Amino acid sequence: MPSVPAGLIGKISIPRAEDVALPSRPSEIECExxxxxxxxxxxxxxxxxxxxxxxxxxxxxxxxxxxALFGHLRAGKxxxxxxxWIFCVAxxxxxxxxxxxQRLQNEIDTEGKLVESQVDPSPNPEALxxxxxxxxxxxxxxxALSEQDQSCLxxxxxxxxxxxxxxxxxxxxxxxxxxxxxxxxxxxSLDKRWHHAE
Amino acid sequence: MLxxxxxxxxxxxxxxADGELPAHRATQIREHLAxxxxxxxxxxxxxxTIGEFMRMHRQTLDPQLPPIAGPRALLKARLVELTRSAxxxxxxxxxxxxxxxxxxxxxxxxxxxxxGGRFLCRQVLRPESVPFTYTQSLPNPNFTPxxxxxxxxxxxxxxxxxxxxxxxxxxxxxxxxxxxxxxxAPAANYEIDLLISPGLGGTEDxxxxxxxxRYNTVWNSFVKDQLEDYLxxxxxxxxxxxxxxxxxxxxxxxxxxxxxxxxDKPLASDSKSDASRASxxxxxxxxxxxxxxxxxxxWSLGQTLGRKWIGSPFLFASIECVGGFHNGLGFLARExxxxxxxxxxxxxxxxxxxxxxxxxxxxxxxT
Numbered sequence: 351m352p353s354v355p356a357g358l359i360g361k362i363s364i365p366r367a368e369d370v371a372l373p374s375r376p377s378e379i380e381c382e383x384x385x386x387x388x389x390x391x392x393x394x395x396x397x398x399x400x401x402x403x404x405x406x407x408x409x410x411x412x413x414x415x416x417x418a419l420f421g422h423l424r425a426g427k428x429x430x431x432x433x434x435w436i437f438c439v440a441x442x443x444x445x446x447x448x449x450x451x452q453r454l455q456n457e458i459d460t461e462g463k464l465v466e467s468q469v470d471p472s473p474n475p476e477a478l479x480x481x482x483x484x485x486x487x488x489x490x491x492x493x494a495l496s497e498q499d500q501s502c503l504x505x506x507x508x509x510x511x512x513x514x515x516x517x518x519x520x521x522x523x524x525x526x527x528x529x530x531x532x533x534x535x536x537x538x539s540l541d542k543r544w545h546h547a548e
Numbered sequence: 549m550l551x552x553x554x555x556x557x558x559x560x561x562x563x564x565a566d567g568e569l570p571a572h573r574a575t576q577i578r579e580h581l582a583x584x585x586x587x588x589x590x591x592x593x594x595x596x597t598i599g600e601f602m603r604m605h606r607q608t609l610d611p612q613l614p615p616i617a618g619p620r621a622l623l624k625a626r627l628v629e630l631t632r633s634a635x636x637x638x639x640x641x642x643x644x645x646x647x648x649x650x651x652x653x654x655x656x657x658x659x660x661x662x663x664g665g666r667f668l669c670r671q672v673l674r675p676e677s678v679p680f681t682y683t684q685s686l687p688n689p690n691f692t693p694x695x696x697x698x699x700x701x702x703x704x705x706x707x708x709x710x711x712x713x714x715x716x717x718x719x720x721x722x723x724x725x726x727x728x729x730x731x732x733a734p735a736a737n738y739e740i741d742l743l744i745s746p747g748l749g750g751t752e753d754x755x756x757x758x759x760x761x762r763y764n765t766v767w768n769s770f771v772k773d774q775l776e777d778y779l780x781x782x783x784x785x786x787x788x789x790x791x792x793x794x795x796x797x798x799x800x801x802x803x804x805x806x807x808x809x810x811x812d813k814p815l816a817s818d819s820k821s822d823a824s825r826a827s828x829x830x831x832x833x834x835x836x837x838x839x840x841x842x843x844x845x846x847w848s849l850g851q852t853l854g855r856k857w858i859g860s861p862f863l864f865a866s867i868e869c870v871g872g873f874h875n876g877l878g879f880l881a882r883e884x885x886x887x888x889x890x891x892x893x894x895x896x897x898x899x900x901x902x903x904x905x906x907x908x909x910x911x912x913x914x915t
Binding site for chain 2: 377380383384387388391392395396399400405406409412413417420485488489492503504506507511512527528530534535537538
């Protein structure tokens with residue numbers, strides 16, 4: 351292959367990776383925020399997405415939460431129940447974002463995705479379809495719950511205790527307990543109906 | 549003691565399972581459960597329903613979760629920027645205090661020596677000039693912190709960096725100008741650039757776009773293109789993690805350039821500072837053999853050549869097919885947002901057809 355005159359082509363000397371200087375050492379608070387990000391990011395994103403927000407909006411909210419956390423810790427404010435604090439900020443931001451963008455949850459699409467995304471170890475195609483249908487019905491039942499009941503259920507699913515849930519949603523401890531019991535009763539009755547139909 | 553016939557409610561059972569009952573009440577219910585098969589069955593049903601819900605909850609949402617590496621790198625970059633701006637604010641505060649003291653002194657002098665004093669006071673009060681061009685080289689982190697999307701290494705590394713670059717839609721460009729309060733700015737002087745380039749997983753999102761000057765500063769869009777190319781190659785060559793590349797370019801791309809190229813000034817030969825020079829680009833690997841002079845279906849030369857060539861001040865560019873038995877010469881014509889190859893006669897086409905392995909050389913003259 352003929353060569354092209356070397357002078358015509360801009361040359362860039364590329365340094366070796368080991369020559370590249372390391373970035374400056376992050377502060378203790380930065381490290382703590384990143385550690386908490388690693389710990390809670392997936393849970394938070396799941397919770398935020400359950401508001402019907404897009405993944406991109408969800409990611410941006412999570413970023414805002416942890417930037418706020420950085421400010422919170424840097425200002426020397428309370429470190430008590432940081433998980434509750436993080437979810438509380440995420441909850442409020444998600445509500446605000448949903449209100450601002452007017453993006454309502456597209457139940458049909460998500461349910462469609464659910465059916466496609468099911469992973470069942472069973473090799474039996476019939477069992478696979480049954481499993482997907484059952485999960486879709488369960489999702490529909492959850493969506494039929496009041497927003498507060500859904501939030502209680504999803505926050506509990508992400509490992510928050512009743513006291514933290516009460517603080518995030520601004521309701522009493524008893525209300526949390528009643529909400530969870532009520533939601534599970536609904537899901538159980540659906541499950542029984544499902545078994546009966548089978 | 550709980551009566552054996554007085555069964556606990558579902559709420560009691562759930563609270564017991566969740567460890568949310570007072571100790572004495574929990575003990576009572578446990579004793580009841582030990583004696584009551586009916587309530588034990590209900591308890592098992594509750595647990596089973598929780599299990600079903602958890603599976604559904606995870607399986608609905610988990611597939612949507614992008615990998616954590618990109619957002620984590622972005623957060624780190626933002627934290628670094630926050631820390632730095634806090635330090636800089638502190639420094640500016642001290643500068644203000646110092647200036648205030650000097651001001652007081654200057655004004656006292658002014659009081660004593662009226663004319664000379666007033667002059668001195670004005671001099672001391674004059675704000676420190678900020679290098680305008682440098683500031684514009686970096687985006688405002690509040691408007692443009694950078695945004696990424698989940699990408700597979702195989703996706704970004706399967707193509708050249710420029711292949712994934714597309715012109716930003718004009719509506720989005722206008723939104724960026726509006727955000728930066730630059731309604732009146734001459735658009736041709738800026739490239740609406742992605743802070744984290746698409747080849748590094750950056751998205752065409754308002755948070756990742758800013759008006760990057762083409763001129764007025766040595767740290768211009770052409771220089772940044774070099775860094776983007778280098779980081780893309782390093783990431784795909786396994787020399788650098790994607791997260792680090794995203795973090796470095798989002799935090800301060802000028803510093804990243806200096807760090808990776810070991811230089812305090814741009815190495816670019818096609819920076820605007822060399823505006824009088826002709827700029828040449830070897831594109832041997834970019835033109836597919838099947839291409840017929842810009843008429844390839846679904847393929848546009850303008851896109852392949854990248855942003856550097858789109859909307860840039862090149863009014864004339866030639867394209868040569870070098871090697872083989874023929875040499876051909878054509879030129880690049882701007883058509884809308886794309887540059888298309890036109891041939892003078894059929895020389896270029898013949899050259900390419902006869903020698904598919906021949907290299908293409910594009911020579912553009914900056915005007």
